[in-house]
Amino acid sequence: MSSNPQMSESISIPTTNDAPSINLSNCKPFPETSSDSEDEESSTIAMDNQGVCEYIHCRKESSTGKLYNSTTITNLVICKTCEQHERKHGTLQQRVRQLKFPSNAVCEYCKEHSSKPNLSQSITTEFQLCDACRKYEKKNGKLVPRNQRGRHRSEKHPSNAVCEYCKEQSCKPYLSQSTTTEFQLCNACKKYETKYGKLVPRNQRRRHKSRAKKAKKKEVCEYIHCRKDSSTGKLYNSKTITNLVICKACEEYERKFGTLKRKFGQRKNRHVSNAVCEYCKQHSCKPNLSPSITTEFQVCDACRQYEAKYGELVPRNQRGKCRRREIKSNQKVCQYIHCQKESSNGKWYKSTTTPKIYIICKACDDYERNFGTLKRPVELQPPKRKY
Numbered sequence: 182m183s184s185n186p187q188m189s190e191s192i193s194i195p196t197t198n199d200a201p202s203i204n205l206s207n208c209k210p211f212p213e214t215s216s217d218s219e220d221e222e223s224s225t226i227a228m229d230n231q232g233v234c235e236y237i238h239c240r241k242e243s244s245t246g247k248l249y250n251s252t253t254i255t256n257l258v259i260c261k262t263c264e265q266h267e268r269k270h271g272t273l274q275q276r277v278r279q280l281k282f283p284s285n286a287v288c289e290y291c292k293e294h295s296s297k298p299n300l301s302q303s304i305t306t307e308f309q310l311c312d313a314c315r316k317y318e319k320k321n322g323k324l325v326p327r328n329q330r331g332r333h334r335s336e337k338h339p340s341n342a343v344c345e346y347c348k349e350q351s352c353k354p355y356l357s358q359s360t361t362t363e364f365q366l367c368n369a370c371k372k373y374e375t376k377y378g379k380l381v382p383r384n385q386r387r388r389h390k391s392r393a394k395k396a397k398k399k400e401v402c403e404y405i406h407c408r409k410d411s412s413t414g415k416l417y418n419s420k421t422i423t424n425l426v427i428c429k430a431c432e433e434y435e436r437k438f439g440t441l442k443r444k445f446g447q448r449k450n451r452h453v454s455n456a457v458c459e460y461c462k463q464h465s466c467k468p469n470l471s472p473s474i475t476t477e478f479q480v481c482d483a484c485r486q487y488e489a490k491y492g493e494l495v496p497r498n499q500r501g502k503c504r505r506r507e508i509k510s511n512q513k514v515c516q517y518i519h520c521q522k523e524s525s526n527g528k529w530y531k532s533t534t535t536p537k538i539y540i541i542c543k544a545c546d547d548y549e550r551n552f553g554t555l556k557r558p559v560e561l562q563p564p565k566r567k568y
Contacts, residue, residue, distance in 0.1 A: 238273075243261045245261045249264040251267060259273070290306070295312055373386060400416045413429045463497075467482045492531075508529055
């Protein structure tokens, strides 16, 4: 028989029993097999029973529910994740960095692997604790199972200290001595007592605040320089003046300075003197009157200032209209000796510095209002005209 399996012609094999001839033209060679493929098939044999990975740094259930034989460590059954890592990197040792618990140290309290290779001695119990339990015990002062630690953080009163007044747990591990009673108070009651100076049951505290805000009754202060409504709706007895009821603002001022007499109290009244101006017939803001320059009247401070600025006296109701001091005149040229020009707007004004002599144009009036005089510096004076 020929060693070549592919043959183009049929070969008749003589036998003793004269067997029929075999046609080998359509025969195909057998697939080549190696020992490597056999090892790979044996390494990825899946086990039907579900279990935990036997690799010491994993110890988790397989994601597919099947376990596989390790190719690098004999007699070791691993999960799907470890099998993929071993097939990719050729080892299982590098997988230690990717796991949460690289050590074999198991906490005696929570029965879970520690993130560090060593355990720590508990302060409140006799257990050897992992790093997570040790940190929790150090922060909260006690140990709680891991599934209850989230609830423990959300509790309103983590301490066991019970207030003697409201019979509720305090948010702090200690109680404070009351200043008005003999009770040991929680933090909430202590703050309320410090702010309001008394203790009220918790269910009445909000009502107590709202009543103070809803004070609709308005009382008027009896102090002669105030006569206003109290901001709190309450009146208080004065300590410096007998039989006098004052508002909240006056009570605070009296408590701070020891008196109700304000230094600026007289400034509120515009006319504190009895001096009456002989021209405008109104009270002066100063106790004394001044003699007028253009008239024979004794004038108040407002009229004196107006007369000094404009050179004449005008009734108070007309002073706003006469600011420009426009006058009617038929002249064509400004009377100021250094100007003698026509007015730019066709209007004429009376000079305030020399009112008896000059009727000036708009340009001279603007200059006089800005600088208080008509005299220019020597270099700005125009040359005299020759007639």
